Amino acid sequence: MTVDISQVEQAVIPNIWLSDGIYRNLLHLCDDLGHRFGGSDSEHQAAEYLRQKMVEYGLTNVHLEEFPMYTWERGDCEIMLTGPVERHLSTMAMPYCPSVDMEGDVVDVGEGEAADFERVGDAIRGKIVLTDAESGRPGGESKSHRTDKYRQAVDGGAIACVFLNLNPGLLHITGALYAKNPGGPNVEDHEAPIPGVGISWESGSLVRRMAERGPLKMRIKTNNKTVKSHSNNVVGDIRGGELANEIVLFGGHYDGHDVAQGAGDDAAGTLVGLEVGRVLAPFAGQFKRTIRIICFGCEEIGLLGSFHHADEYAKHPDEKLVWVMNLDSAGNGPGGYEHVNTTADPGLVPYFEQWAKDHHYAFEARSGLSAHSDHFPFFLKGYPSGSLASRNPNRGMIGRGFGHTEADTVDKVNLRGLQMCAIFAARVAATLANDTEFAPPSRSQDEVRALLEEKNQADLLEHHWGRDNRADV
Numbered sequence: 001m002t003v004d005i006s007q008v009e010q011a012v013i014p015n016i017w018l019s020d021g022i023y024r025n026l027l028h029l030c031d032d033l034g035h036r037f038g039g040s041d042s043e044h045q046a047a048e049y050l051r052q053k054m055v056e057y058g059l060t061n062v063h064l065e066e067f068p069m070y071t072w073e074r075g076d077c078e079i080m081l082t083g084p085v086e087r088h089l090s091t092m093a094m095p096y097c098p099s100v101d102m103e104g105d106v107v108d109v110g111e112g113e114a115a116d117f118e119r120v121g122d123a124i125r126g127k128i129v130l131t132d133a134e135s136g137r138p139g140g141e142s143k144s145h146r147t148d149k150y151r152q153a154v155d156g157g158a159i160a161c162v163f164l165n166l167n168p169g170l171l172h173i174t175g176a177l178y179a180k181n182p183g184g185p186n187v188e189d190h191e192a193p194i195p196g197v198g199i200s201w202e203s204g205s206l207v208r209r210m211a212e213r214g215p216l217k218m219r220i221k222t223n224n225k226t227v228k229s230h231s232n233n234v235v236g237d238i239r240g241g242e243l244a245n246e247i248v249l250f251g252g253h254y255d256g257h258d259v260a261q262g263a264g265d266d267a268a269g270t271l272v273g274l275e276v277g278r279v280l281a282p283f284a285g286q287f288k289r290t291i292r293i294i295c296f297g298c299e300e301i302g303l304l305g306s307f308h309h310a311d312e313y314a315k316h317p318d319e320k321l322v323w324v325m326n327l328d329s330a331g332n333g334p335g336g337y338e339h340v341n342t343t344a345d346p347g348l349v350p351y352f353e354q355w356a357k358d359h360h361y362a363f364e365a366r367s368g369l370s371a372h373s374d375h376f377p378f379f380l381k382g383y384p385s386g387s388l389a390s391r392n393p394n395r396g397m398i399g400r401g402f403g404h405t406e407a408d409t410v411d412k413v414n415l416r417g418l419q420m421c422a423i424f425a426a427r428v429a430a431t432l433a434n435d436t437e438f439a440p441p442s443r444s445q446d447e448v449r450a451l452l453e454e455k456n457q458a459d460l461l462e463h464h465w466g467r468d469n470r471a472d473v
């Protein structure tokens with residue numbers, strides 16, 4: 001006998017709405033434990049805290065899923081303009097940046113889209129590249145990820161890459177670089193091939209103005225360390241009934257960047273997932289399928305936790321992964337602006353649109369393919385996946401906004417936004433766990449390859465920009 005979902009909703013909606021536990025968990029992760037950078041002590045402590053909470057909330061099969069990886073420790077970093085004027089600029093090395101003290105000429109590639117690199121051609125060889133860090137300039141091309149731009153710079157023979165934050169406020173931008181020798185056995189293999197540093201909009205604008213005047217020289221001095229460590233995914237179940245071997249997976253990444261609290265990206269999404277676990281755990285055995293809650297480690301430095309977890313299912317042929325719902329940036333913002341994105345499967349959009357009507361909760365349902373969050377390793381293996389996330393319509397910022405800067409802090413997240421998203425996610429999780437009509441087909445490796453080829457990204461099947469900082473592949 002399975003449970004009536006409307007009765008579940010009658011219980012979980014007030015349960016979430018009347019509790020501030022999700023916000024207290026946010027304060028603990030961000031204010032007490034700190035940045036939770038992948039492989040750091042702060043991340044390890046957060047994993048243990050999340051594990052304890054899952055036990056306290058009554059989830060079962062609660063465990064840490066440990067995996068070896070290479071982490072990175074930040075040292076000092078500065079940029080000096082050495083001509084035509086001398087100026088010290090504050091800057092921030094990006095994860096896996098090697099230690100250097102180098103000087104070179106600067107070539108500005110603007111937005112850093114493929115066409116921009118084509119335009120400058122060989123002019124970047126032996127030079128320091130200056131590029132927009134992110135995409136999303138109004139009227140801009142908006143295609144490339146930071147790592148795409150970095151790869152173009154490396155392939156073009158540049159000696160360093162300077163990433164300019166597109167949002168004002170003297171905020172440096174960070175984001176992991178990729179390994180020099182992916183999968184290599186030595187620590188040095190896991191350092192980035194050339195230095196990458198982030199600078200603020202204001203410093204970047206100054207550099208750009210100077211570069212317009214004529215040849216510009218820059219010195220980059222930074223001191224960092226790549227070291228072997230480990231990380232964990234945190235896993236817990238709400239065991240299903242008649243189809244307990246079918247798994248509906250919900251979760252976000254609890255790691256952050258070392259320069260901030262990672263509140264919106266992604267303590268918020270992690271805690272939305274944990275809250276779903278808290279309110280649905282009392283219904284264990286009553287849903288048809290098992291709802292598995294996961295908190296991914298090391299998303300920011302290459303989706304290491306989700307690559308690891310996606311591999312785990314091969315060891316459990318009895319389990320069928322029906323759906324993966326990535327909660328990266330869920331619960332960030334004021335609430336009421338959630339969306340569901342189905343990974344490269346527009347055929348599923350009408351299902352979620354109908355859900356919105358039936359449940360009287362408006363949200364945007366859409367379909368797209370992004371390689372840059374924790375749903376992606378599952379997509380590569382052919383598992384059906386999507387993401388459920390929130391946005392902040394009031395902020396008016398470009399790209400990630402405060403994400404990946406020092407300003408991704410608790411004060412940008414609020415209880416109401418977390419509660420609204422957790423209610424939405426819990427209702428969707430309950431539905432997907434019980435509705436056997438919802439059974440998107442898995443894809444074969446050929447189908448995955450064909451989809452990626454359509455987008456000129458078939459190489460991602462063999463190599464992903466960050467996964468190789470796992471130490472077990």
Ligand SMILES: [Zn+2]
Nearest residue numbers: 265266328329
């Ligand atoms: Zn994230």
